Amino acid sequence: MRRFLGILVLALLTFSAAPGTLVSESMAGESRVPLPSPAKAFKGEQCVEPAAVMRREHMVYLQHQRDETVRDGIRGKKYSLKECVACHATASPKIADGSVRTLQPFCAECHAYAAVTIDCFACHTDKPDNSKSSAVLDDDALMAMIENHLKSPGNTELKQ
Amino acid sequence: MTKAFDVSKRRLLAGSAALAGIAVAPGITLIATSEARGAGPATSKNRWGLLIDSTKCTAGCDECVVACRTEQGWQGHDRPTTDAQWIRKVSLKDNSTGATHSLPVMCQHCENPPCVDVCPTGASMQRADGIVLVDKHICIGCRYCMMACPYKARSFVHEDVTDQKTHMPRGKGTVESCTLCVHRIDADGIPACVEACTEKAENAMMFGDLNDPGSDIAKELSKQVTTRLRADLGLEPGVHYRGIG
Numbered sequence: 001m002r003r004f005l006g007i008l009v010l011a012l013l014t015f016s017a018a019p020g021t022l023v024s025e026s027m028a029g030e031s032r033v034p035l036p037s038p039a040k041a042f043k044g045e046q047c048v049e050p051a052a053v054m055r056r057e058h059m060v061y062l063q064h065q066r067d068e069t070v071r072d073g074i075r076g077k078k079y080s081l082k083e084c085v086a087c088h089a090t091a092s093p094k095i096a097d098g099s100v101r102t103l104q105p106f107c108a109e110c111h112a113y114a115a116v117t118i119d120c121f122a123c124h125t126d127k128p129d130n131s132k133s134s135a136v137l138d139d140d141a142l143m144a145m146i147e148n149h150l151k152s153p154g155n156t157e158l159k160q
Numbered sequence: 161m162t163k164a165f166d167v168s169k170r171r172l173l174a175g176s177a178a179l180a181g182i183a184v185a186p187g188i189t190l191i192a193t194s195e196a197r198g199a200g201p202a203t204s205k206n207r208w209g210l211l212i213d214s215t216k217c218t219a220g221c222d223e224c225v226v227a228c229r230t231e232q233g234w235q236g237h238d239r240p241t242t243d244a245q246w247i248r249k250v251s252l253k254d255n256s257t258g259a260t261h262s263l264p265v266m267c268q269h270c271e272n273p274p275c276v277d278v279c280p281t282g283a284s285m286q287r288a289d290g291i292v293l294v295d296k297h298i299c300i301g302c303r304y305c306m307m308a309c310p311y312k313a314r315s316f317v318h319e320d321v322t323d324q325k326t327h328m329p330r331g332k333g334t335v336e337s338c339t340l341c342v343h344r345i346d347a348d349g350i351p352a353c354v355e356a357c358t359e360k361a362e363n364a365m366m367f368g369d370l371n372d373p374g375s376d377i378a379k380e381l382s383k384q385v386t387t388r389l390r391a392d393l394g395l396e397p398g399v400h401y402r403g404i405g
Contacts (some may be wrong), residue, residue: 022378065299067295067297068201068293069288070293071285072201072202072288072289073201073202073287073289073342073346074200074201075343075346075347082327084328095175119331122320122331122332123296123321123324123329123330123331123334124324124326124329125322125323125324125325125326125329127323128326129326134249135385
Protein backbone atom coordinates (compact mmCIF):
# COMPACT_ATOMS: atom_id res chain seq x y z
CA MET A 1 0.00 0.00 0.00
CA ARG A 2 2.80 2.35 0.98
CA ARG A 3 4.68 1.54 -2.23
CA PHE A 4 1.58 2.29 -4.30
CA LEU A 5 1.21 5.65 -2.63
CA GLY A 6 4.84 6.47 -3.32
CA ILE A 7 4.40 5.76 -7.03
CA LEU A 8 1.25 7.86 -7.15
CA VAL A 9 2.97 10.87 -5.58
CA LEU A 10 5.91 10.52 -7.95
CA ALA A 11 3.62 10.31 -10.96
CA LEU A 12 1.66 13.37 -9.83
CA LEU A 13 4.83 15.36 -9.31
CA THR A 14 6.08 14.51 -12.77
CA PHE A 15 2.86 15.43 -14.53
CA SER A 16 2.27 18.62 -12.60
CA ALA A 17 5.84 19.87 -13.03
CA ALA A 18 6.03 19.39 -16.78
CA PRO A 19 3.19 21.68 -17.95
CA GLY A 20 4.25 24.26 -15.37
CA THR A 21 7.66 24.70 -16.93
CA LEU A 22 6.14 24.85 -20.39
CA VAL A 23 3.79 27.69 -19.39
CA SER A 24 6.46 29.77 -17.73
CA GLU A 25 8.73 29.44 -20.77
CA SER A 26 6.03 30.54 -23.21
CA MET A 27 5.09 33.53 -20.97
CA ALA A 28 8.63 34.80 -20.93
CA GLY A 29 8.65 35.08 -24.70
CA GLU A 30 5.27 36.73 -25.39
CA SER A 31 3.76 39.89 -23.94
CA ARG A 32 0.83 39.46 -21.61
CA VAL A 33 -2.05 41.91 -21.06
CA PRO A 34 -0.32 45.28 -21.03
CA LEU A 35 0.27 46.72 -17.58
CA PRO A 36 -2.05 49.59 -16.71
CA SER A 37 -0.72 53.10 -17.05
CA PRO A 38 -3.04 55.38 -15.06
CA ALA A 39 -2.95 59.03 -16.06
CA LYS A 40 -0.84 61.41 -14.05
CA ALA A 41 -2.77 63.61 -11.60
CA PHE A 42 -4.17 66.84 -13.01
CA LYS A 43 -2.68 68.75 -10.10
CA GLY A 44 -0.31 67.99 -7.26
CA GLU A 45 2.62 65.66 -6.93
CA GLN A 46 1.80 64.03 -3.62
CA CYS A 47 -1.38 62.14 -2.72
CA VAL A 48 -2.82 62.03 0.82
CA GLU A 49 -0.82 58.83 1.43
CA PRO A 50 2.21 57.35 -0.37
CA ALA A 51 1.25 55.91 -3.74
CA ALA A 52 1.93 52.32 -2.67
CA VAL A 53 -0.43 52.68 0.30
CA MET A 54 -3.10 54.33 -1.83
CA ARG A 55 -2.94 51.56 -4.42
CA ARG A 56 -3.70 48.95 -1.78
CA GLU A 57 -5.94 50.79 0.67
CA HIS A 58 -7.88 53.52 -1.20
CA MET A 59 -11.10 51.57 -1.18
CA VAL A 60 -10.91 50.99 2.57
CA TYR A 61 -10.38 54.69 3.24
CA LEU A 62 -13.26 55.68 1.00
CA GLN A 63 -15.71 53.14 2.35
CA HIS A 64 -14.93 54.00 5.95
CA GLN A 65 -15.27 57.69 5.42
CA ARG A 66 -18.40 57.61 3.29
CA ASP A 67 -20.41 56.39 6.28
CA GLU A 68 -19.03 59.13 8.50
CA THR A 69 -19.90 61.73 5.90
CA VAL A 70 -23.41 60.61 5.04
CA ARG A 71 -24.58 59.45 8.43
CA ASP A 72 -22.73 61.75 10.83
CA GLY A 73 -22.15 64.79 8.65
CA ILE A 74 -18.38 64.75 9.20
CA ARG A 75 -16.95 66.55 6.22
CA GLY A 76 -13.59 67.79 5.05
CA LYS A 77 -11.54 64.92 6.44
CA LYS A 78 -8.44 63.48 4.85
CA TYR A 79 -9.98 61.04 2.41
CA SER A 80 -12.71 62.26 0.12
CA LEU A 81 -13.94 61.07 -3.23
CA LYS A 82 -14.51 64.69 -4.19
CA GLU A 83 -10.82 65.36 -3.64
CA CYS A 84 -9.89 62.26 -5.65
CA VAL A 85 -11.85 63.73 -8.53
CA ALA A 86 -10.44 67.23 -8.06
CA CYS A 87 -6.85 66.00 -8.53
CA HIS A 88 -7.13 62.86 -10.61
CA ALA A 89 -9.73 63.81 -13.21
CA THR A 90 -7.81 64.32 -16.41
CA ALA A 91 -8.73 65.05 -19.99
CA SER A 92 -8.16 62.34 -22.56
CA PRO A 93 -8.48 62.53 -26.34
CA LYS A 94 -10.57 59.34 -26.12
CA ILE A 95 -13.27 61.03 -24.02
CA ALA A 96 -15.28 63.86 -25.65
CA ASP A 97 -12.18 64.88 -27.66
CA GLY A 98 -10.41 65.91 -24.50
CA SER A 99 -12.90 68.66 -23.67
CA VAL A 100 -13.79 67.36 -20.19
CA ARG A 101 -11.80 66.08 -17.27
CA THR A 102 -12.99 62.71 -15.98
CA LEU A 103 -11.62 59.96 -13.79
CA GLN A 104 -11.71 57.43 -16.63
CA PRO A 105 -8.04 57.72 -17.61
CA PHE A 106 -7.02 57.19 -13.99
CA CYS A 107 -9.42 54.77 -12.25
CA ALA A 108 -10.53 52.65 -15.17
CA GLU A 109 -6.97 51.77 -16.22
CA CYS A 110 -6.17 49.66 -13.17
CA HIS A 111 -9.72 48.50 -12.53
CA ALA A 112 -9.96 47.06 -16.02
CA TYR A 113 -6.61 45.34 -15.55
CA ALA A 114 -7.61 43.88 -12.18
CA ALA A 115 -11.15 43.03 -13.40
CA VAL A 116 -12.68 45.16 -10.66
CA THR A 117 -16.15 46.52 -11.30
CA ILE A 118 -16.91 49.46 -9.07
CA ASP A 119 -20.13 51.41 -9.01
CA CYS A 120 -18.99 54.64 -7.31
CA PHE A 121 -19.61 56.52 -10.52
CA ALA A 122 -23.08 55.20 -11.16
CA CYS A 123 -24.08 57.89 -8.63
CA HIS A 124 -21.04 60.10 -8.01
CA THR A 125 -19.89 62.30 -10.81
CA ASP A 126 -16.39 61.61 -12.08
CA LYS A 127 -16.05 65.18 -13.26
CA PRO A 128 -14.79 68.00 -11.07
CA ASP A 129 -16.94 71.09 -10.46
CA ASN A 130 -15.25 73.10 -13.18
CA SER A 131 -14.67 70.30 -15.66
CA LYS A 132 -16.31 71.89 -18.65
CA SER A 133 -14.57 74.52 -20.68
CA SER A 134 -17.86 76.26 -21.38
CA ALA A 135 -20.02 75.90 -18.29
CA VAL A 136 -23.71 75.39 -18.96
CA LEU A 137 -25.55 78.21 -17.24
CA ASP A 138 -29.24 78.83 -16.89
CA ASP A 139 -30.54 82.25 -17.90
CA ASP A 140 -30.71 83.62 -14.37
CA ALA A 141 -27.16 82.58 -13.54
CA LEU A 142 -25.94 84.11 -16.78
CA MET A 143 -27.76 87.39 -16.09
CA ALA A 144 -26.39 87.47 -12.55
CA MET A 145 -22.87 86.94 -13.88
CA ILE A 146 -23.23 89.76 -16.39
CA GLU A 147 -24.66 92.07 -13.75
CA ASN A 148 -21.85 91.31 -11.33
CA HIS A 149 -19.35 91.87 -14.08
CA LEU A 150 -20.83 95.28 -14.90
CA LYS A 151 -21.05 96.26 -11.24
CA SER A 152 -17.41 95.51 -10.46
CA PRO A 153 -15.31 98.72 -10.42
CA GLY A 154 -12.75 97.52 -12.94
CA ASN A 155 -15.28 97.19 -15.75
CA THR A 156 -16.48 100.75 -16.18
CA GLU A 157 -15.84 100.81 -19.90
CA LEU A 158 -18.46 98.11 -20.43
CA LYS A 159 -21.20 100.28 -19.01
CA GLN A 160 -21.03 102.74 -21.91
CA MET B 161 -36.28 89.61 9.90
CA THR B 162 -34.87 88.33 6.67
CA LYS B 163 -32.91 85.16 6.07
CA ALA B 164 -30.10 87.20 4.59
CA PHE B 165 -29.61 88.75 7.99
CA ASP B 166 -29.67 85.35 9.60
CA VAL B 167 -26.88 84.12 7.33
CA SER B 168 -24.64 87.08 7.92
CA LYS B 169 -25.20 86.80 11.63
CA ARG B 170 -24.19 83.17 11.64
CA ARG B 171 -21.11 83.90 9.58
CA LEU B 172 -20.27 86.71 11.98
CA LEU B 173 -20.67 84.38 14.94
CA ALA B 174 -18.45 81.79 13.30
CA GLY B 175 -15.87 84.46 12.57
CA SER B 176 -15.89 85.94 16.07
CA ALA B 177 -15.63 82.51 17.65
CA ALA B 178 -12.60 81.76 15.51
CA LEU B 179 -11.07 85.08 16.56
CA ALA B 180 -11.71 84.29 20.21
CA GLY B 181 -9.83 81.06 19.68
CA ILE B 182 -6.79 82.94 18.41
CA ALA B 183 -6.87 85.80 20.91
CA VAL B 184 -6.01 83.64 23.90
CA ALA B 185 -2.50 82.21 24.41
CA PRO B 186 -1.49 79.44 22.01
CA GLY B 187 -3.02 76.14 22.92
CA ILE B 188 -5.57 77.71 25.25
CA THR B 189 -9.03 78.51 23.97
CA LEU B 190 -11.72 79.90 26.19
CA ILE B 191 -14.57 79.49 23.77
CA ALA B 192 -15.09 76.39 21.70
CA THR B 193 -14.99 77.52 18.08
CA SER B 194 -18.16 77.07 16.08
CA GLU B 195 -16.03 75.60 13.28
CA ALA B 196 -16.91 72.33 14.95
CA ARG B 197 -20.27 72.50 13.16
CA GLY B 198 -18.69 72.20 9.75
CA ALA B 199 -16.01 69.66 10.56
CA GLY B 200 -17.45 67.66 13.43
CA PRO B 201 -20.39 65.30 13.54
CA ALA B 202 -23.99 66.47 13.48
CA THR B 203 -25.34 66.51 17.02
CA SER B 204 -28.75 66.48 18.63
CA LYS B 205 -28.05 69.93 20.03
CA ASN B 206 -29.42 71.19 16.72
CA ARG B 207 -32.79 70.46 15.20
CA TRP B 208 -32.95 72.02 11.79
CA GLY B 209 -36.31 73.09 10.52
CA LEU B 210 -38.22 75.39 8.21
CA LEU B 211 -40.99 77.91 8.67
CA ILE B 212 -43.06 78.51 5.55
CA ASP B 213 -45.47 81.42 5.48
CA SER B 214 -48.19 80.45 3.05
CA THR B 215 -49.74 83.93 3.28
CA LYS B 216 -46.63 85.34 1.56
CA CYS B 217 -46.15 82.48 -0.92
CA THR B 218 -47.62 83.36 -4.33
CA ALA B 219 -49.38 80.88 -6.58
CA GLY B 220 -47.42 81.36 -9.79
CA CYS B 221 -43.99 81.45 -8.17
CA ASP B 222 -41.75 78.39 -8.23
CA GLU B 223 -38.39 79.94 -7.39
CA CYS B 224 -37.85 77.43 -4.58
CA VAL B 225 -38.46 74.50 -6.90
CA VAL B 226 -36.15 75.91 -9.56
CA ALA B 227 -33.46 76.63 -6.99
CA CYS B 228 -33.68 73.09 -5.59
CA ARG B 229 -33.51 71.55 -9.04
CA THR B 230 -30.50 73.66 -9.98
CA GLU B 231 -28.72 73.09 -6.69
CA GLN B 232 -29.24 69.33 -6.53
CA GLY B 233 -29.43 68.53 -10.22
CA TRP B 234 -32.67 66.55 -10.39
CA GLN B 235 -33.67 67.82 -13.81
CA GLY B 236 -36.07 65.28 -15.29
CA HIS B 237 -36.68 63.88 -18.72
CA ASP B 238 -40.05 65.58 -19.16
CA ARG B 239 -41.76 62.42 -17.97
CA PRO B 240 -43.91 63.56 -15.05
CA THR B 241 -44.90 60.07 -13.91
CA THR B 242 -41.33 58.96 -13.27
CA ASP B 243 -39.27 62.15 -12.94
CA ALA B 244 -37.88 62.99 -9.52
CA GLN B 245 -39.64 65.72 -7.58
CA TRP B 246 -37.92 66.80 -4.38
CA ILE B 247 -40.08 69.86 -3.77
CA ARG B 248 -43.42 70.79 -5.30
CA LYS B 249 -45.78 73.71 -5.15
CA VAL B 250 -49.20 72.72 -3.86
CA SER B 251 -52.34 74.83 -4.18
CA LEU B 252 -55.10 74.56 -1.62
CA LYS B 253 -58.65 75.81 -1.94
CA ASP B 254 -61.23 76.25 0.75
CA ASN B 255 -64.34 75.13 -1.09
CA SER B 256 -66.69 76.86 1.31
CA THR B 257 -65.16 80.29 0.74
CA GLY B 258 -63.25 79.84 -2.52
CA ALA B 259 -60.06 81.19 -0.92
CA THR B 260 -56.88 79.63 -2.32
CA HIS B 261 -53.31 79.58 -1.18
CA SER B 262 -50.08 78.09 -2.33
CA LEU B 263 -47.21 76.46 -0.49
CA PRO B 264 -44.12 74.39 -1.20
CA VAL B 265 -44.06 70.82 0.13
CA MET B 266 -40.87 68.82 0.48
CA CYS B 267 -39.52 66.22 2.91
CA GLN B 268 -40.86 67.35 6.27
CA HIS B 269 -37.84 65.95 8.15
CA CYS B 270 -40.03 64.27 10.75
CA GLU B 271 -38.84 63.59 14.25
CA ASN B 272 -40.50 60.15 13.99
CA PRO B 273 -39.99 59.42 10.30
CA PRO B 274 -42.07 56.50 8.96
CA CYS B 275 -39.65 56.14 6.03
CA VAL B 276 -36.91 55.22 8.49
CA ASP B 277 -39.18 52.76 10.33
CA VAL B 278 -39.96 50.74 7.23
CA CYS B 279 -36.53 50.67 5.56
CA PRO B 280 -35.27 47.08 5.45
CA THR B 281 -31.59 47.99 5.06
CA GLY B 282 -31.13 51.05 7.24
CA ALA B 283 -30.55 53.24 4.21
CA SER B 284 -33.38 55.55 5.14
CA MET B 285 -31.92 57.32 8.12
CA GLN B 286 -32.11 60.31 10.40
CA ARG B 287 -29.07 62.31 11.37
CA ALA B 288 -28.57 63.37 14.97
CA ASP B 289 -29.65 66.89 14.02
CA GLY B 290 -32.99 65.67 12.68
CA ILE B 291 -32.25 65.71 8.94
CA VAL B 292 -33.79 62.67 7.25
CA LEU B 293 -31.67 61.25 4.42
CA VAL B 294 -31.24 58.24 2.19
CA ASP B 295 -27.84 56.57 2.43
CA LYS B 296 -27.75 55.57 -1.22
CA HIS B 297 -24.74 53.34 -0.60
CA ILE B 298 -27.05 50.79 0.96
CA CYS B 299 -30.42 51.68 -0.61
CA ILE B 300 -31.74 48.71 -2.58
CA GLY B 301 -34.51 50.67 -4.26
CA CYS B 302 -37.41 48.75 -2.71
CA ARG B 303 -39.44 51.97 -2.32
CA TYR B 304 -41.13 51.01 0.95
CA CYS B 305 -40.18 54.46 2.24
CA MET B 306 -42.02 56.08 -0.65
CA MET B 307 -45.16 54.21 0.31
CA ALA B 308 -44.72 55.02 4.00
CA CYS B 309 -44.28 58.76 3.51
CA PRO B 310 -47.60 60.59 3.88
CA TYR B 311 -46.16 63.68 2.15
CA LYS B 312 -45.19 62.04 -1.14
CA ALA B 313 -41.78 63.53 -0.53
CA ARG B 314 -39.59 60.81 -1.97
CA SER B 315 -38.72 59.94 -5.55
CA PHE B 316 -37.23 56.89 -7.17
CA VAL B 317 -34.54 57.36 -9.80
CA HIS B 318 -35.79 55.42 -12.80
CA GLU B 319 -33.11 56.27 -15.32
CA ASP B 320 -29.35 56.51 -15.58
CA VAL B 321 -28.04 59.82 -14.34
CA THR B 322 -25.00 61.65 -15.65
CA ASP B 323 -23.37 64.96 -14.76
CA GLN B 324 -24.48 64.90 -11.15
CA LYS B 325 -23.44 67.67 -8.79
CA THR B 326 -20.27 66.84 -6.87
CA HIS B 327 -22.11 67.30 -3.56
CA MET B 328 -25.18 65.30 -4.58
CA PRO B 329 -24.58 61.82 -5.94
CA ARG B 330 -27.68 60.45 -7.68
CA GLY B 331 -28.07 57.07 -9.31
CA LYS B 332 -30.57 54.79 -10.94
CA GLY B 333 -32.25 52.34 -8.60
CA THR B 334 -32.12 54.44 -5.44
CA VAL B 335 -34.64 56.60 -3.64
CA GLU B 336 -33.98 60.25 -2.94
CA SER B 337 -35.61 63.30 -1.44
CA CYS B 338 -34.98 66.75 -0.05
CA THR B 339 -31.79 66.71 2.05
CA LEU B 340 -32.51 70.13 3.53
CA CYS B 341 -29.34 71.00 1.58
CA VAL B 342 -27.30 69.13 4.14
CA HIS B 343 -24.08 69.98 2.30
CA ARG B 344 -24.83 73.67 2.79
CA ILE B 345 -25.89 73.24 6.42
CA ASP B 346 -22.65 71.41 7.19
CA ALA B 347 -20.86 74.45 5.80
CA ASP B 348 -22.98 76.84 7.92
CA GLY B 349 -25.18 77.73 4.96
CA ILE B 350 -28.92 77.73 4.38
CA PRO B 351 -30.99 75.58 1.99
CA ALA B 352 -31.13 76.70 -1.64
CA CYS B 353 -34.96 77.03 -1.61
CA VAL B 354 -34.86 79.40 1.36
CA GLU B 355 -32.10 81.43 -0.23
CA ALA B 356 -34.04 81.73 -3.49
CA CYS B 357 -37.29 82.65 -1.74
CA THR B 358 -35.51 85.34 0.25
CA GLU B 359 -33.57 86.81 -2.63
CA LYS B 360 -35.90 86.38 -5.60
CA ALA B 361 -39.40 85.89 -4.20
CA GLU B 362 -41.57 86.85 -1.26
CA ASN B 363 -39.36 85.88 1.67
CA ALA B 364 -41.90 83.25 2.69
CA MET B 365 -39.37 80.67 3.91
CA MET B 366 -37.15 80.67 6.96
CA PHE B 367 -34.53 78.17 8.00
CA GLY B 368 -32.98 77.69 11.40
CA ASP B 369 -32.38 75.71 14.55
CA LEU B 370 -35.64 74.83 16.29
CA ASN B 371 -33.69 73.81 19.40
CA ASP B 372 -32.06 77.20 19.85
CA PRO B 373 -34.53 79.55 21.58
CA GLY B 374 -32.47 82.51 20.39
CA SER B 375 -32.69 81.65 16.69
CA ASP B 376 -34.84 83.75 14.39
CA ILE B 377 -36.99 80.75 13.49
CA ALA B 378 -37.64 79.84 17.13
CA LYS B 379 -38.63 83.43 17.90
CA GLU B 380 -40.98 83.53 14.92
CA LEU B 381 -42.52 80.20 15.88
CA SER B 382 -43.18 81.42 19.40
CA LYS B 383 -45.03 84.50 18.11
CA GLN B 384 -47.85 82.81 16.31
CA VAL B 385 -49.39 79.36 16.14
CA THR B 386 -48.16 77.33 13.18
CA THR B 387 -49.49 74.22 11.51
CA ARG B 388 -47.66 71.07 10.60
CA LEU B 389 -49.00 68.93 7.79
CA ARG B 390 -50.95 65.92 9.04
CA ALA B 391 -50.00 66.69 12.63
CA ASP B 392 -52.53 64.03 13.63
CA LEU B 393 -50.05 61.34 12.57
CA GLY B 394 -47.69 62.31 15.38
CA LEU B 395 -44.63 62.40 13.13
CA GLU B 396 -43.50 65.77 14.51
CA PRO B 397 -42.31 67.29 11.23
CA GLY B 398 -39.50 69.84 11.26
CA VAL B 399 -41.35 71.98 8.69
CA HIS B 400 -43.87 74.44 10.07
CA TYR B 401 -46.48 76.28 8.00
CA ARG B 402 -48.20 79.53 8.73
CA GLY B 403 -51.51 80.48 7.19
CA ILE B 404 -52.93 77.06 6.39
CA GLY B 405 -54.45 76.16 9.77
